[in-house]
Amino acid sequence: MSAIYRKEMKIYLSTPFGYAVMAVLLFFMGVFTVFFHFLSGTADFSYPLVAMEWVLLVTVPLLTMRSIAEERHSQTDQLLYSLPLRLREIVLGKYLAMLTVFLLPTAVAALYPLLLSAFGKLSLAAAYTALFGYILLGASLIAVCSFVSSLVENQILAAVLSIAVSLCFYLLDDFSSLLPTGALGSFLLCIVAALLCGVFLWRSSKSLNLGLLTALVLVLPLSVLYVVKASLFEELAPRFANVIALFGRFEAFAYGHFNIPATVLYLTVIAFFLFLTVRSMEKRRIS
Amino acid sequence: MIEIKQLTKHYGTHVAVDCLNFKINNGRIYGFLGPNGAGKSTTMNMIAGCLAPTSGTVRINGFDIFEEPIKAKQCIGYLPEKPPLYDELTPFEYLRFVAEAKEVSYERALRQVHEVMELTQIDGVKDRLIRNLSKGTRQRVGIAQALLGNPDIIILDEPTVGLDPKQITEIRALIRRLGEIKTVIVSSHILAEISETCDHVLILSEGKLVANVPIAELQGGSGAMRLKLSVRGDEEGVIGVLSAIDGIESCVVGAAREVGVVDMTLTVPSGEDLRDRIFFDMAEHRYAVISMEREEDTLESIFLSLTERAAEKKKQEKRTTPERDGEYELIDEGKER
Numbered sequence: 001m002s003a004i005y006r007k008e009m010k011i012y013l014s015t016p017f018g019y020a021v022m023a024v025l026l027f028f029m030g031v032f033t034v035f036f037h038f039l040s041g042t043a044d045f046s047y048p049l050v051a052m053e054w055v056l057l058v059t060v061p062l063l064t065m066r067s068i069a070e071e072r073h074s075q076t077d078q079l080l081y082s083l084p085l086r087l088r089e090i091v092l093g094k095y096l097a098m099l100t101v102f103l104l105p106t107a108v109a110a111l112y113p114l115l116l117s118a119f120g121k122l123s124l125a126a127a128y129t130a131l132f133g134y135i136l137l138g139a140s141l142i143a144v145c146s147f148v149s150s151l152v153e154n155q156i157l158a159a160v161l162s163i164a165v166s167l168c169f170y171l172l173d174d175f176s177s178l179l180p181t182g183a184l185g186s187f188l189l190c191i192v193a194a195l196l197c198g199v200f201l202w203r204s205s206k207s208l209n210l211g212l213l214t215a216l217v218l219v220l221p222l223s224v225l226y227v228v229k230a231s232l233f234e235e236l237a238p239r240f241a242n243v244i245a246l247f248g249r250f251e252a253f254a255y256g257h258f259n260i261p262a263t264v265l266y267l268t269v270i271a272f273f274l275f276l277t278v279r280s281m282e283k284r285r286i287s
Numbered sequence: 288m289i290e291i292k293q294l295t296k297h298y299g300t301h302v303a304v305d306c307l308n309f310k311i312n313n314g315r316i317y318g319f320l321g322p323n324g325a326g327k328s329t330t331m332n333m334i335a336g337c338l339a340p341t342s343g344t345v346r347i348n349g350f351d352i353f354e355e356p357i358k359a360k361q362c363i364g365y366l367p368e369k370p371p372l373y374d375e376l377t378p379f380e381y382l383r384f385v386a387e388a389k390e391v392s393y394e395r396a397l398r399q400v401h402e403v404m405e406l407t408q409i410d411g412v413k414d415r416l417i418r419n420l421s422k423g424t425r426q427r428v429g430i431a432q433a434l435l436g437n438p439d440i441i442i443l444d445e446p447t448v449g450l451d452p453k454q455i456t457e458i459r460a461l462i463r464r465l466g467e468i469k470t471v472i473v474s475s476h477i478l479a480e481i482s483e484t485c486d487h488v489l490i491l492s493e494g495k496l497v498a499n500v501p502i503a504e505l506q507g508g509s510g511a512m513r514l515k516l517s518v519r520g521d522e523e524g525v526i527g528v529l530s531a532i533d534g535i536e537s538c539v540v541g542a543a544r545e546v547g548v549v550d551m552t553l554t555v556p557s558g559e560d561l562r563d564r565i566f567f568d569m570a571e572h573r574y575a576v577i578s579m580e581r582e583e584d585t586l587e588s589i590f591l592s593l594t595e596r597a598a599e600k601k602k603q604e605k606r607t608t609p610e611r612d613g614e615y616e617l618i619d620e621g622k623e624r
Contacts, residue, residue: 007376007384007388010375010380010384011373011375076372078371079367081338082335082337082363083360083388084360084361085388
């Protein structure tokens with residue numbers, strides 16, 4: 001894994017690409033800090049971080065677009081497959097390198113609250129809690145966009161799709177009110193999700209039995225649960241959408257509250273999408 | 288040693304590799320030969336662990352490539368058809384990355400990188416970006432990465448494709464040098480390449496193994512002898528003399544190049560040398576033998592006859608074998624000779 005990490009860092013730092021991403025992040029962080037703290041006189045460090053959400057929507061897909069798509073395009077993935085490395089080591093090495101590129105400008109931004117506190121009253125605890133949430137948000141977006149990059153061969157397509165997926169996560173909080181609130185609607189959405197899981201496993205492992213078994217294992221308990229206690233499904237879909245809205249969960253940190261459920265959610269999203277990336281690379285080896 | 292059993296790869300209903308069975312022993316240069324689309328690259332990708340087979344097993348030095356991939360891959364160095372190079376790195380950086388990924392310790396990695404750069408003669412360009420290197424040099428960098436980690440087996444997929452004649456000669460010489468210390472498997476659709484560099488040849492056609500023989504044996508051909516004969520005389524009389532000689536299976540008369548001279552090609556299936564007999568019989572009947580030349584089976588003719596025969600057989604199988612669940616019936620054809 002360390003070899004992959006070092007190779008990725010070498011590529012990011014020996015080309016203008018990595019510097020460009022870091023420069024954009026630093027530039028906007030600086031602009032928002034000046035705007036909110038010096039021009040508007042706000043004493044809350046979460047303001048520039050919340051404004052950075054829009055910058056992340058574009059820069060993270062740009063950072064991740066070449067991650068796996070480019071390996072496929074230039075057929076260097078054949079080298080990775082032939083090396084005595086596990087796929088999870090490859091994915092993790094690449095992920096950690098992208099995270100480092102994201103964290104380097106964030107580390108500079110971490111000095112801002114200290115500097116700002118010299119000019120007025122600023123809650124450092126609230127500022128660093130917000131920064132922690134911002135890092136978790138960025139880290140989970142990188143995992144989501146890495147997975148998107150593993151699905152396609154074209155970097156530009158990977159970037160466009162990643163922006164679209166990130167935007168969906170951004171809007172999920174607002175659109176959750178449009179989802180069905182009744183028990184039947186939520187139950188049907190759960191069944192569709194279970195079937196999609198089965199199809200994904202079938203396509204990625206080429207084993208129809210595994211796909212069917214997974215779908216069955218998920219659908220059966222859900223059906224039994226619905227028959228026994230349908231009220232459990234009431235408002236499940238909008239509540240679930242609220243839970244997985246990555247940008248919405250950041251709000252809790254922005255208010256200066258350390259939120260354990262949101263932290264667990266971010267870490268789960270990272271682990272889940274890295275797992276999907278490994279499966280996606282495995283599928284390429286099988287097909 | 289590589290041991291392949293019942294190796295099969297399907298892409299949908301297309302059978303790319305069809306039930307291969309063979310062994311590759313240590314210390315020789317093996318050639319994978321076959322026309323484009325014969326399944327060479329697919330087979331090599333499966334041996335290197337880059338592609339999972341539909342069924343069958345690949346064991347490298349006793350380790351199954353899919354059950355114990357790390358141990359199996361440590362025994363292999365693989366150069367795919369397109370060298371997997373990172374344009375943003377220099378050869379030295381690239382090779383260091385591969386050495387580290389092959390879990391070679393830092394000091395050993397540095398030593399090995401310098402050794403393979405010297406062996407592949409790329410130390411002069413080690414600090415230039417890979418994107419600025421010529422195709423031949425890029426190929427050398429690709430071969431160098433395959434050598435790192437000191438694997439027992441080196442697999443090179445069409446290593447000379449797209450190179451100029453000088454580069455081809457250099458890469459062939461390098462492969463021969465490697466063959467002295469490693470087991471090397473080279474694939475190509477160019478026969479001359481295989482016959483020049485390899486000790487043993489495996490011919491694939493339509494995903495099946497149609498020959499698995501030492502190159503010298505393949506050059507020995509089918510055992511039949513063909514004679515090109517030019518005789519001054521009338522065609523009817525000349526053929527009459529030949530028909531009296533036992534052992535001649537066929538006599539094909541070609542277009543006459545000279546008036547009054549019959550040009551023909553004779554086939555002697557047993558391989559018996561009938562040249563003296565033909566000469567004296569012709570002389571006895573007052574026909575002058577202008578020229579008589581033994582025609583050797585060329586590698587090209589053997590290769591074409593083997594691959595065409597396999598393709599024809601497959602077509603017949605498709606016609607006669609009913610499809611089951613969209614897949615063709617697998618027939619164990621690839622037994623080692």
